[in-house]
Amino acid sequence: MFEVKRYSSDMAEEWNRFVAGSKQGTFLFDRNYMDYHHDRFSDFSLVVLHKGHICAVLPANVNGDTLWSHQGLTYGGLITDKKATTDDVCAIFQTINEFLRSCSIRHVVYKAMPWIYHRLPAEEDLYALTNVCGASLMVRHISSTIVMDDRIRFIESRKSGIRKAKRLGLQVAESSDLSDFWTILDNNLENKYQARPVHSLSELELLKSRFPDNIRLFMASDSDGKPVGGTLIFETPQVIHTQYISASPEGKASGALDMLFDYLINDYYSDKIRYPHAKYFDFGKSSDGDGHQLNSKLIFQKEGFGGRGVCYDWYSWDV
Template sequence: MTLTIQQYHPDLKRVWNDFIDHSINGTFLLHRDFMDYHHDRFKDHSLLVFNEDALICCIPAHTVQDSIYSHRGLSYGGLILNKISAQNIDLVLELFVEYVKGHAFAKAELQPPPLSYNTINSEIAKYLKNYGFKINRVLHNQYVNLKEEVNVSPKKSIGYRNGKFDGLSIHKGSDFKSFWDFVLVPQLDSRHASKPVHNVEEIELLHSRFPEQIIQHNAWRDGELLAGITFFIKDKVVKSQYASSSLKGMKTDAVGFIYMEAMKEFKEKGFSIMDYGPVNERDGAINEGLLRFKKQLGCVEEEWKRWVIEL
């Protein structure tokens, strides 16, 4: 093999996107139309690895001073592979580290997708460890395997039996504004003094670019919005990107209702994983209440690791 590596340039957008579409572990988050919506916030330094003239690996990345990171405007990045590069992870990784050294970066950080998404991510983790990368963050990610029986706690499903869920209806589509304006933003502000990563204009823009991959599920009762979940569809994985409910919605466990109904829907459609996201606070501590909520919905845990090498 004759491998070369080069920095991404907008002229390579179509080549990049075509590769992501046919890669083993890439998702729509790694399309340039998604990555570039906040290009002004990050100094992009994504990389492409070629075997002669054939692209075999994409590495979404950006730089801050003398360090290169898996693109932190995304949930993950790392080595995005096809069949050829999957058989030569060691060579690709060696070339990446040589590039980092050659450009005088002091540190390189890689955040692969969760292991549950694809078995190749476990292989990548093994090579990172063997090459000398160290773990510098561990998130406790929660997911359910939709190919297996999901053990939802009776404490969650009781709403079907005691009438708590009566009258709830789920509207699916693109009504992000109602959810953002009346539920998500007010609840994040009052409970956590924070804001969603995407504002409503950004999520609507991304939905316009990826209408099949970004879907809103809102729970209503008697004309009142009680809760909502924003789902990101990543091949056979569905990820709850945002989930929140009003105070009245909390009393009826409207978010739990949406999750349970969504699990049935996505299971019937042949999805393999439903990713509920990590339960860690910003300082890494576990939010015990959130963990309990997700466990009651049948989630199992995986460690989602970020890797770093200092040069």
């Protein structure tokens, strides 16, 4: 009933067209995004065909005898068309497992897509993981998400930060200067976690040039115009996702992020004329490692803006 084969670069245009019209695809699965780090991951993406036409795709890479969906992406999973039924998806996973065995793949790590990204209900894969693949939950991260039509009021400490930022004359605006933001981000991660951003500055500039309508930077600046904090936004059909958030020591002391998110949540993205499809504002995960380490300070900040829990789950099974 279904045929599975590996993706090849000559299928890029057809792949991108399918993702754009799928139930749950975002620009992260566009090959112009996925392939920016092709040198870091051995691509093993799968294309599922029915009567010669694509009916599903699985963005993936291979590491040893393990298939990942996908190590270079925040979330992943099977991307399906609007016609896909539960029986279809169960049969697709049976066919995928048979194909993987023929390729000597022995294990699968599957990053399920959080439901907030589904344009239509699309959790048939979760049912198939349990009932076809015998998968088990491997990792669970917690994110903080705001329902834009039912926003919770900011807590007092966030309101206090907004008042301070206004007193000090801070300003918020969209910016095209990724280098200013990346410097703040890099310094912050280095000083606090001895870590570096997942994306280099050149990678962010490349991705923003490819997806100018989806990747946007908003910055807070002091009264002299000096950038003191910002967030890099990934816009998908119904989710506004903060890919990166960072502030300089001056920005932290002056309430820069409080003012910034007040503007984004309660003004910019709540404007139905400007952005009619914004259903969710997602701050991203606040758990580290395998999800067991909750960053309490970080999630306190996000929940202070009204964010509430959405899980980012990984599953695994033996083929």
